[in-house]
Amino acid sequence: MADTLVPEIVDAPPAEERRRPPRVRKTPVTYLMRFVVTAYLFFLVAWPVSLVATNTFANGFDSIRSLVEDPDMVVALQLSAYVAVWSVVINTLFGVGISLLLVRHEFPGKRLLNALLDIPLSVSPIVVGLALVLVYGGRNGWFGPFLLDAGFQVIFSTPGIIMATTFVALPLMIREIVPVLEEIGTEQEQAAESLGASGLQRFWRITLPSIKWGITYGVVLTLARSLGEFGAVKVVSGNVLGQTRTATLAVEEKYLNFDQQGAYATAFLLAMVSVACIVVVAIIRPKNHP
């Protein structure tokens, strides 16, 4: 079959995949706009954040050292990391599932579900914390006493912190994946199906690799958001030093106790983790995924 007599087909070179945007003529307005944008970002973002860094290192590495030597702070940082990781895992699993449901299936109440998914972004985290206490509160909650009798404390404990953090970061993953799923369509999966792939094989071999960059960005955003969550966690955690106090709560505590060095150092560490995530993704992502 390989040595069939088929005439050679002359192929046109593939079209240029990525086109440069047309060059716009630079006018004084262009420069003015650049200046406004740069100044805006500088005063709102770059300068304040850089001040946190300079304050942290005002005495060299002393503030960082005293931070990691304080066992309560180590617990707070560990708790923050633990909570953030769980929030990322839960939101990734449910995010992929809910996104597939939203994009690939029609069902009554789909628009309502879609709207509900934005609630965590639009409602203040404080409200989220209070709502969770109402349901899972150990003494007066709707569901809490039952769980407490079963030996499972939610509020004022790690599960509550994880729930609050997961709730607040819930839409980030879904909003990253849904557009990607919509763009890739179902044809690749149908092709895989006709080639004999089962549902699970199609998911692992086709769908997941196609949305992996969406998931990656979702993980980064969820991680950053989870590490930084403050309001909802403050309500549900009980803020017990060395037990349920997360790093963000510790920042506030230190700041209020006039330990500004410690507050800045903790804030700096939190910020660095998020920045590191974004930088790593920017480096490893392929060029044609904007």
Add this chain to the structure above:
Amino acid sequence: MSIEVRGLNKNFGDFVALDDVDVTIPTGQLTALLGPSGGGKSTLLRIIAGLEKADTGSVSIEGVEATHLPAQKRNVGFVFQHYAVFKHMTVAKNVAFGLEIRKRPKDEIEHRVRELLELVHLSQFAHRLPSQLSGGQRQRMALARALAVEPSVLLLDEPFGALDAKVRKELRDWLRRLHDDVHVTTVFVTHDQEEALEVADEIVVINEGRVEQVGTPDQLYDEPANDFVMSFLGEVTHLGGLALRPHDIELESSPSLAGSVEGTISRLVRIGFEVRLTVLTVDGEEVSVVVTRAHARAQRLEEGRTVWLTPAPGAAVVPRMAAAV
């Protein structure tokens, strides 16, 4: 018979896509499903592949009852209009996909992929990503991918529809030759009657969810079952209650043949080697006639001249219907 479709019905809401369709597709042949857009031919193909579910009716492939078989168990190759390439895999990996799913030994897969890439002239692109290929190359890759699993039938949904005219023509010839070599039962959907007439062994004309006619290209062209098939396969004009092709009308400057119709040339356009005339007959019909340039010159045809028209002997004619298309 390779594919047997019986009593197929499919509705999308109020829209009737397929209306009680019966089709038999012969083994080892290249069959075209031809019809206008939205006529239901793609739906029929997708139901045969198992990518769409019929409301009622049955499908059997190679004697196996397939109506309720999922697509992954039907062993059909499917080629999509927009290629449906696996973007994150190299060309070789794309072609190997079906074989890897079937857990074939590694060296067998490698050998088969090399063979297929040679067949579709993509050997030198084996390690590229699909985004680095042109449209025609992607579609050839998709074809190799579908052929890799040795499907019992190969289904192509407007396979050349997204390509430009030149590549389209090349691939069309190439598909015909490929089929002559590979002999897998092939069904392709097209709305281009020239493509169907040129490539297919057999054509199924589908319109508004119904099969209008099944036959070889010659049968369809020479003995169209009705006005629709006739008009869909080429230009049609009407003369004395008959539908026929404009080039099948004989035109004379004096009434020498019995039954000829008198008329006046109201318009004359020359396009390259042919001359298109509009003749207004004494019965008030507007008839299009196509003659060769030489013929027009020999008879000194010009606007305003009186001529006599007769259907040429052996012309394909069908009685004009009330609901002519």
